[in-house]
Amino acid sequence: MAKTQKVSFKLNGKPVEATVEARELLIYTLREKLAHTGPHIGCETSHCGACTVDLDGMSVKSCTVLTVQCEGAELTTIEGMEQGGALHALQQAFHEEHGLQCGYCTPGMITRAYRLLKENPNPSEQDIRKGIAGNLCRCTGYQNIVKAVQSAAKKLAAAR
């Protein structure tokens, strides 16, 4: 067996630990060792964004991050969006605006939009389209995803 090492980080606010080979990608640690199957795999080459997670305040594609790089990090995944039993405004808006079909891109898309709205709470349609360009969706044609992000932005602004 190849050499392994222990990595500790915070996942959706909870401290976790995983024993991994140096070559293991974060997406596999999340999905196979930490039972977080929300982030998906669509390419493993950084193109589709299905694996997007939030790492120390940045959207990253977890298929292109080594787990050993995450020592001490703070990670948020789709599983961490719901707070105290209440859906995040983005989750609600994706539902209300029909921003998903097969649901495969959805966790990555929502996680990306979460960071986008933190960086730019009042994005234009073009800002949103550019902001989610790293996340591919084969089903929706993006139009309703854009609408969902706009609607969530409004709700979040109203709640501030």
Place this chain on the structure above:
Amino acid sequence: MSQTAELKEREQKLQGMGTSLLRKEDARFIRGQGSYVADIKMPGMLFGAIVRSPYAHARIKGIDKAKALACPGVVAVLTAADLKPVKLDWMPTVGGDVQAVLADQKVHFQYQDVAMVLATDRAAAYDGVALVEVDYEELPAIVDPKKALLKDAPVLREDIVDKKDLTHGPRTHPNHIFTWEAGDKAAADAAFKNAPITVREEILNPRVHPCPLETCGCVASFNKATGYLTLYVTTQIPHLFRTVLAMLSGIAESKIRVVGGDIGGGFGNKVPVYPGYVVATVASIVTGVPVKWIESRIDNISTTGFARDYHGVGELAADKDGRIKGLRFTALADHGAFNSHVSATKFPAGLFSICTGSYAIPNTYCRVDAVFTNKAPGGVAYRCSLRVTEAIYLIERMMDVLAQKVGVDKAEIRRRNFVKAEQFPYTTGFGWTLDSGNYHAALDKVLKAVDYEGLRREQAAKRADPKSPTLMGIGISTFTEIVGAGPTKVCDILGVGLFDSCEIRVHPTGGVIARLGTMTQGQGHSTTYAQIIATELGLPASDIVVEEGDTDKAPYGAGTWGSRSTPVSGAATAVAARKIKDKAKKIAAHLLEVAEGDLEWEIDRFKVKGNPSQFKTMKELCLVSHTGNLPAGMEQGLNAVAYYDPPNLTFPFGAYLCVVDIDKFTGEVKVRRFYALDDCGTRINPMIIDGQVHGGLTEAFAVAMGQQLPFDESGNHLGNSLMDYFLPTAVETPAWETDHTVTPCPHHPLGAKGVAESPHVGGIPCFSNAVIDAFAHLGVTHMDMPHSAYRVWQKCNALGLNKR
């Protein structure tokens, strides 16, 4: 409350047909709680990874597993030799051919499956793959289908070289699969001879890939103690899949359970039975533990169901006003290494003969010649019924070519040739009976909405201005689709008719569970079917649960592809619900002590005619049906199952218009506007329909503007990752404007037709027509897809448009 307000409130509570009910399936997906095949983890599970061929055509001289087997974590390496004893080294295809499960003596395309490494974890399996040593002797490959039938072409399929016929008629060459024809050649030839105007164009539908975001995969779990096989698999056809597995494995079909689970998009890619599934299944049977196999993206694009690769020739004959008098369409079809393309048995070229489109055309003839090449096998319908995109692309392109030759407007040429509203039902030259349509009205509505005259004036002004940095193109597509396969008298796969089913059980307190033979991959079935039942039974959609995909639970059906869910299973749902309603009516009559004929239905109840205070709600009847207070001789319960054999296919149609601006200096095509009017008959959930149209148009945009699987002369893939294969992002994807008319299907119980594929089928020619229209004033009649900036720039450059 006024009476109408009360009725309205009761109706709204149901959230039945016609309302944009938010989707029931979203709850799990927005929380990251979908259950896709790759998410499944079982105790003791092994991982399979596939060794693939680096060559497109080569002899396998030896396979050395020793190093791989010595690799930590590797449990076994399976090759064709290991599958031979269980007779699973080759499998029959639905196209009447056989296909290697693992390459036996020869590889026929690059990335073909050669061996599967089984290991205790995923990484170890891939370590093993790198250590399997395969000794190849490279052979000359055929990449261009036009060279497949040359006299001295290398023989690809030595295994069937003596077979005179692959169930679709005589073969004329070792690389020939079939020649299929339809219509009346003599009549068509005569029409061309006498016509004042004829046009001819070579038109390619390039090899593309549906590329759903989730790749294919499975977890096979064979229980040695019970002899039961469970397969969790990315499939659009769980029941047919189970039948195929039974045929292949010899396991009784009652001991096989296929589970579709959540599917991350299909678009035709998840219809076929791929070698990986079969090897994983054998591996589980041999090892007695679950085996998981998940494709990589490169595997997915390189080896699983490609689409199209139809090299067409379109010819139309017309009178001097452009009224069409004859049609001849042919295509050379590249089916790759094995004839495993997906099609109903009687339709080796799919529904290609729908190629008369929306037009009344006499004297029609079409022919398809299919050949083997050293490319991945298959040929699936990428968001269409098989070969419908190819057919409609040809006719919609040829209508423009004809308009240019006659010198009339591209909308006008269509009007002159449309089947008129009063001609329906209309039987085409190829024998399809178009059940309903209203083509003139649809086109006129679109032209008015976009101010077509104004657009043409703007275009004329741009053309007159040599300083204009852009070209402007206007594309029209007025397509007719053919969906909802299909009537069992003509449609079967492996002998199983393409009916579909719905079983409904009503519980005492009014909750409903419905199970169907279809398989959603994102189309929102749980919502749409619930709405049908809500309206039919007067019970709220919120309390109706829909299940599909688990063959142990759902009744038999042919799955979801070819937009068949609403046309076939939607109909089955209505029929099953109506059986329940009939029984409920009898119970109501019994309780109210009146004759059945004295009752009338109102939203959610049966009332006594003329005495509205006397009624029984469906909810009350649900409970009573579970008591002894029933008409004499009636059994308890409110359950029904319906198997629906459609009398005909359905023919949704639409009118699309696209405006593009092309940069003369870069070749970049900007879609300024895309207006899509769809007529899918009765609309069950307008929100879901719009969503399907957005998705289909985006996939059409992808095909028209950038998708193509390129190969070099040796058959090497030149673009099989998402780095090269074009999937549009939110930035390139245009904004879509949608509209509709409603022409109900006369033979469907709800008047509904399919819709999700219309935007793909109708969208692709619309984009192409727009791009080519931009060059039409310069005498250009055709440019092949995809219209990438480089290719469009080449055209600009060739025409000298980019000179300042």
